[in-house]
Amino acid sequence: MTIIYDFTAKTLDGKDVSLNEWRGKVLLIVNTASKCGFTPQYQGLEALHRDYAARGLAVLGFPCNQFGHQEPGDAAEIANFCSLTYDVSFPMFAKIDVNGDNAHPLYKWLKAQKPGLLGTEAIKWNFTKFLIDRTGTVVDRAAPTTKPEDMRQKIESLL
Template identity: 75%
Template sequence: MIDLTAIPVIAAEGTTTDLSDHAGKVLLIVNTASKCGFTPQYAGLEALHRRYADRGFAVLGFPCNQFGAQEPGDAAEIANFCSLTYDVTFPVFAKVDVNGDVAAPLFRHLKREAPGLLGSESIKWNFTKFLIDRDGKVVDRYAPTTKPEDIAKDIERLL
């Protein structure tokens, strides 16, 4: 089994890192965008992050510009938007591709472990969510239309 926390990711400031700081936590990993119809979900994601952080839970955001060019900004613009508009305190990483030949290794792993509808690995839109248990196992995949608050029971079951 692949250690999810050892998969390289790019931090917002552009440095290569991993998710080892989140080892042993329940995680909700989301591909996000600032100009998407689902962008207001940032508020719900932040509410989950704050509600469960002290119990070993974290939301991790990965901005993505692959769907309708809905994340055109650079890292500073994205961080500013998230902070000022939704008071986001959860980690937001560098912009990634989630599909295609240059998809981020983390998302290649998530899609393999939790395929979507009819076994499709492709992510269909921004705000697709992956729930990870404390052992780093991908437990579930949620469609962009799934509201963050609707995932709370699943999170509580893992905490």
């Protein structure tokens, strides 16, 4: 049986990292974009990271260009935008697909573990959020319209 810690992903600087690095932590995994109406959520995600990292939360950002081509930049541009615009200090990964034949295996797994509304697995837009408990179980899937700060109570209950 596959578990979340079996997956690896490339960081923005091209290094392969195993999600096993975050074993035992609460994870908030988000598909992001720099030119989206929801992009200001980076601020809320960073606030969660700063407020809860010491207690065991890890926010992991996965840029995706599948929705309205709202993440057109390369890795350097994404890193620069996140750093200069939102002072992002949580891990950001290389741009991936979250839907379709080329979807990253992690996202295929996340969607199967926690389908969306009416059982649909497809990610509908940027800033869909998956909350994973310390055992690696996907406990929540939040819509792009759910603000990071609205997830505080659920996160705190898992920490």
